[in-house]
Amino acid sequence: MTDQPQRQYRLDYRPPAYLVDTVALDFDIQENNTQVTAQLAVARNVAGPAGPWRLDGRGMRLVRVAIDGADLAHDAYELTDTALWLDNLPSVFELTIVTELDPETNLSLEGLYRSGAILCTQCEATGFSRITYFPDRPDVMARFTTRIEADAARYPVLLSNGNCTQAGMAQPGRHYAIYEDPFAKPCYLFALVAGDLGVIRDTYTTASGREVALAVFTEHGNEPQCHHALDALKKAMAWDEATYDLEYDLDQFFIVAVGSFNMGAMENKGLNIFNTACVFAHPETATDGDFARVRDVVAHEYFHNYTGNRVTCRDWFQLSLKEGLTVYREHQFAIDHGSPGVTRIEQVRMIRDIQFPEDGGPRAHPVRPDSYIEMNNFYTITVYEKGAELIRMIAQMAGREAFTDAVKHYLHKHDGQAVTIEDFVVAMEETTGLDLAQFRHWYSHAGTPRVAISQQHENNTLTLTLSQSTPATPGQPNKPVFDIPISLAVFDTAGSQQVPPQLVRLNHARKKIVYKDVPEPAVVSALRGLSAPVKLTQDTTERDLVCLMAHDSDPVSRWDAAQSLYMTHLLACVDAIRADHALPGLGDGLSQAITRLLADWPADRALLAEMLTLPSTIQIGEAFERIDVAAIDGARRAVRQQIGSRFEEELTALATAHAPRSTYVFDQDAAGRRAVFALALGYLAETGVEGIEAWCRTVYDEADNMTDRMAALGALQYCPGATRDRLLGDFARRFANEPLVMDKWLRLQVSAPDIDAVAQARALLQDPAFDFTNPNRLRALLGGLVRGNAPAFHRADGAGYALLVDEILRIDAFNPQMAAALAGLIAPWQRYDARYGQGMRAGLSRLDGAELSDNTREIVASGLA
Numbered sequence: 001m002t003d004q005p006q007r008q009y010r011l012d013y014r015p016p017a018y019l020v021d022t023v024a025l026d027f028d029i030q031e032n033n034t035q036v037t038a039q040l041a042v043a044r045n046v047a048g049p050a051g052p053w054r055l056d057g058r059g060m061r062l063v064r065v066a067i068d069g070a071d072l073a074h075d076a077y078e079l080t081d082t083a084l085w086l087d088n089l090p091s092v093f094e095l096t097i098v099t100e101l102d103p104e105t106n107l108s109l110e111g112l113y114r115s116g117a118i119l120c121t122q123c124e125a126t127g128f129s130r131i132t133y134f135p136d137r138p139d140v141m142a143r144f145t146t147r148i149e150a151d152a153a154r155y156p157v158l159l160s161n162g163n164c165t166q167a168g169m170a171q172p173g174r175h176y177a178i179y180e181d182p183f184a185k186p187c188y189l190f191a192l193v194a195g196d197l198g199v200i201r202d203t204y205t206t207a208s209g210r211e212v213a214l215a216v217f218t219e220h221g222n223e224p225q226c227h228h229a230l231d232a233l234k235k236a237m238a239w240d241e242a243t244y245d246l247e248y249d250l251d252q253f254f255i256v257a258v259g260s261f262n263m264g265a266m267e268n269k270g271l272n273i274f275n276t277a278c279v280f281a282h283p284e285t286a287t288d289g290d291f292a293r294v295r296d297v298v299a300h301e302y303f304h305n306y307t308g309n310r311v312t313c314r315d316w317f318q319l320s321l322k323e324g325l326t327v328y329r330e331h332q333f334a335i336d337h338g339s340p341g342v343t344r345i346e347q348v349r350m351i352r353d354i355q356f357p358e359d360g361g362p363r364a365h366p367v368r369p370d371s372y373i374e375m376n377n378f379y380t381i382t383v384y385e386k387g388a389e390l391i392r393m394i395a396q397m398a399g400r401e402a403f404t405d406a407v408k409h410y411l412h413k414h415d416g417q418a419v420t421i422e423d424f425v426v427a428m429e430e431t432t433g434l435d436l437a438q439f440r441h442w443y444s445h446a447g448t449p450r451v452a453i454s455q456q457h458e459n460n461t462l463t464l465t466l467s468q469s470t471p472a473t474p475g476q477p478n479k480p481v482f483d484i485p486i487s488l489a490v491f492d493t494a495g496s497q498q499v500p501p502q503l504v505r506l507n508h509a510r511k512k513i514v515y516k517d518v519p520e521p522a523v524v525s526a527l528r529g530l531s532a533p534v535k536l537t538q539d540t541t542e543r544d545l546v547c548l549m550a551h552d553s554d555p556v557s558r559w560d561a562a563q564s565l566y567m568t569h570l571l572a573c574v575d576a577i578r579a580d581h582a583l584p585g586l587g588d589g590l591s592q593a594i595t596r597l598l599a600d601w602p603a604d605r606a607l608l609a610e611m612l613t614l615p616s617t618i619q620i621g622e623a624f625e626r627i628d629v630a631a632i633d634g635a636r637r638a639v640r641q642q643i644g645s646r647f648e649e650e651l652t653a654l655a656t657a658h659a660p661r662s663t664y665v666f667d668q669d670a671a672g673r674r675a676v677f678a679l680a681l682g683y684l685a686e687t688g689v690e691g692i693e694a695w696c697r698t699v700y701d702e703a704d705n706m707t708d709r710m711a712a713l714g715a716l717q718y719c720p721g722a723t724r725d726r727l728l729g730d731f732a733r734r735f736a737n738e739p740l741v742m743d744k745w746l747r748l749q750v751s752a753p754d755i756d757a758v759a760q761a762r763a764l765l766q767d768p769a770f771d772f773t774n775p776n777r778l779r780a781l782l783g784g785l786v787r788g789n790a791p792a793f794h795r796a797d798g799a800g801y802a803l804l805v806d807e808i809l810r811i812d813a814f815n816p817q818m819a820a821a822l823a824g825l826i827a828p829w830q831r832y833d834a835r836y837g838q839g840m841r842a843g844l845s846r847l848d849g850a851e852l853s854d855n856t857r858e859i860v861a862s863g864l865a
């Protein structure tokens with residue numbers, strides 16, 4: 001029987017009909033076949049509906065079903081291609097299910113699959129139902145015992161969740177291991193790994209003195225790249241104890257790094273499985289950015305042990321319950337381990353560059369969505385990052401200490417339960433005393449609120465008028481009035497504080513705030529640190545922005561003032577290009593601000609680099625009704641050249657002062673110096689200053705680390721010629737055996753502005769050496785083209801769209817999650833100028849006419865709706 005894709009609705013939630021107390025899994029791993037025997041202790045759930053019981057399952061062979069040891073005849077159950085239905089069940093029974101699967105041919109990277117020499121699992125959201133028939137929903141929490149048996153030579157390492165209670169030899173040539181996880185968990189947190197793996201080990205002693213065995217496993221030879229991740233794990237464990245009194249709860253915590261993984265990493269209880277891209281970090285092969293990402297993803301997954309695992313989600317509509325909170329915790333951890341200002345700037349940029357466009361496009365959805373067809377399409381920047389911003393707003397309103405207490409209360413109250421976002425909000429209210437009734441709209445409504453602030457200043461009385469409105473989003477024509485915390489401060493033009501930073505709640509459509517005894521002129525700094533995920537328009541003058549950029553007490557606000565100054569000029573340049581007019585010059589205010597910045601470098605060099613970085617092309621596009629790719633790219637490049645020419649001397653001095661000198665260490669100060677060096681080099685290369693190629697060559701040749709090498713290669717993207725070709729060739733030879741480094745090379749191959757990037761991408765995709773089943777390779781090449789070289793991708797003849805659609809169709813046949821993510825790149829066609837939008841839409845129509853997975857079909861349909 002074939003099941004039609006069903007749209008699931010949040011409000012249709014019903015408790016499970018049966019609960020599973022314990023699960024004993026037995027994996028018999030043979031060549032091309034794994035037999036799984038599951039024994040479930042089941043009891044009827046009095047709170048659940050009566051009638052037949054649905055067990056989810058797909059893509060495997062059902063061998064046997066037995067109840068209390070007695071096999072069921074084929075007509076005693078109903079089997080469809082996604083479910084097994086059982087009826088007339090006793091109220092308490094033992095269910096035995098035997099299934100067979102072939103991990104070797106499973107390229108979806110869900111369920112049990114092979115990545116290189118490693119057999120591994122990925123069960124979130126519903127991959128467990130590719131392993132055995134089971135109620136694959138997070139509110140069914142069971143205690144798991146797992147026995148794995150496999151060839152001892154081929155799979156010397158056997159791992160699963162929990163603690164290893166037994167291991168030994170089995171039949172000749174085979175061995176086994178048994179793991180017991182004492183914590184009840186949903187099946188999405190199940191994990192299994194078998195392989196011939198290298199390992200690095202350590203221990204961690206918890207605050208109460210328990211010793212935890214730590215390990216990072218990877219294919220042999222990669223061990224030296226895993227130390228940073230292990231170090232990050234210990235930092236995360238210590239941070240969670242110090243910040244939230246949360247101590248690790250098992251005897252072991254293992255990380256396994258696999259090369260083929262659809263996402264970043266997965267928080268399986270006690271056995272996290274990671275994309276190698278989020279584990280490997282060695283100075284010679286990873287950049288500072290990679291080092292930071294590894295640290296933060298390791299922490300994120302570790303933090304899930306409480307926010308996600310001990311307290312989990314009732315259903316997948318509640319995904320942000322675990323993800324928003326865990327991302328927030330990850331953000332706090334990152335702020336405590338790097339430059340606080342720059343770390344927040346990176347978070348703000350992520351919201352503005354990726355979340356705002358999602359919230360303004362066809363896929364806009366609330367942080368707690370109301371319906372979905374394919375859950376895997378909802379692991380979005382909105383659920384993760386906007387979800388984290390909502391938590392951050394609560395933390396700001398409550399104050400850090402009250403918020404920390406509230407999180408402790410929430411975790412204590414719901415320990416061992418599968419709960420809802422509403423349960424979380426109630427727990428916040430119970431402890432902080434906040435009234436979050438109106439704040440709840442943030443969870444139920446999509447879209448980015450617009451806030452406008454205007455100021456009047458008379459007789460030393462400063463009046464601010466704040467107003468809000470939110471545009472409609474698909475399926476939600478009317479928006480409520482949100483409760484928006486707005487951080488404000490007032491300075492005089494010399495930078496002295498007139499009104500100290502304070503949080504104002506804009507909880508009406510319009511609100512006036514009056515400050516008395518504020519001498520004129522006053523400079524208003526608003527939405528400091530992006531205190532709410534909204535778009536702000538404010539009647540600040542250029543003089544105000546120059547002042548804030550120089551003097552604001554908050555580095556994020558200084559950066560934001562710079563962004564506003566750049567933006568005004570960039571928008572004027574886009575308009576000029578579109579009207580075929582001459583470009584406006586840099587302007588006095590902007591020139592003065594940059595002059596000041598380059599004359600007096602902030603001690604935090606990473607902040608200096610951020611302050612000299614123009615808003616992204618995506619960010620510029622957000623300011624327009626319709627995106628004109630070529631004009632926006634042209635304007636941004638032109639402004640970079642204007643700055644490069646006007647400040648050539650200062651940028652040369654900046655680069656010279658920060659040129660690589662000492663051996664690589666990954667710390668805040670050194671990384672900041674490398675960031676500012678790369679930035680200056682990039683400006684000089686884009687401006688084509690004399691001698692820049694030789695300089696890049698020297699940097700590349702002498703580099704002892706990947707960050708500096710990438711700085712040189714990144715800058716050379718603007719300098720076609722023999723030097724660039726030689727260095728890219730050298731890079732490819734030098735790192736031929738490092739797939740993650742070759743991903744950087746792939747991105748470089750398709751991102752230079754002077755090349756035929758679409759032809760280049762096609763050639764690389766057809767290269768027999770290109771592994772198109774690996775998501776990292778696809779992200780590097782196709783993501784590198786679409787996001788890294790927008791003008792080439794959006795070329796007028798539609799060849800970029802044709803290439804992407806060809807690849808989506810090819811990939812959809814084996815990895816729907818990956819294909820759906822790629823389809824998302826052309827779904828927002830209506831946001832683009834018709835020159836581009838029509839081609840993108842034609843691409844979607846071509847997809848629409850093909851046979852597609854539910855995943856990709858859902859994305860295509862949203863684009864065509």
Ligand code: 0A1
Pocket residue numbers: 122124125262263264265266267300301323376379817
């Ligand atoms: N829970 C993980 C993310 C994740 C989600 C789905 C996956 O497979 C489809 C894999 C990982 C996290 O937040 O890190």
Ligand code: ZN
Pocket residue numbers: 300304322323326
């Ligand atoms: Zn997560």
